[in-house]
Amino acid sequence: MVLDALLARGRAAAEALMVDACEVRRPTGEGSDDDGNVVVTYEPVYSGKCRVQQPNAQAAQQDAGEDYMLMLRLEVHLPMSVVGLEAGDEITVTASQHDLDLVGRRFVVRDLAHKSHATARRVGVTERTS
Template sequence: MLEVALARGRAMAERLMVDACTIQRVTGEGSDDDGNVVKTYEQLYAGRCRVQQRSGQAAQEDVGQDFQLMLRLEVHLPMSVVGLEAGDEMTVIASAHDPDLAGRTFLVRDLAHKSHATARRVGVTERTS
């Protein structure tokens, strides 16, 4: 009974995932022909997602003497997405209802785990300044 309800909940949650994203992890660094540092990546996921904003206000973070505004959001992914780590990069490649989301890149910050989740909810941040 529980498995049936959980499967229905997950299917319903995935129907709400109308955006598309990729998630990748930095695996190293190299340099291009001009000597510029170039990061290398491993793609972890490409598929459906749903972007939700936790709060409408960016938080101030001071990194050394650099003032940055960090916007916190939550991304919902299918439960089949596993192995994510803080620091992974998520890029929205398409959004059904918010064209301003496409092309935005976020850093995975918070991972959530629970027994009866209908979606993998991942906290991400975007540097806004």
């Protein structure tokens, strides 16, 4: 079918732009270390190529108690083969070909988008910048 061929080409083109790498992990619970500090436990969800985009350069201020937080909204594009993502999953950029400042950044999945003819899995994320 023509649509299937077009979609396959679109997905291949989208993946060709995914020159960064990331890991996605899901919090599964909490424990404590030998000093009694709370430690979050995780399970791996995905590791592989990705692309980080910033659709707009606007950050939102949030106040938690007396803490001032600046929350930056971005998109992380993943291959369509990545399934089962959930809000609250954590994405860490592990490599970036063109922006070394992305490496090590952590984002929390906030928005999931689904559509029939997507060329990439575009995930809305936030990053706490302060």
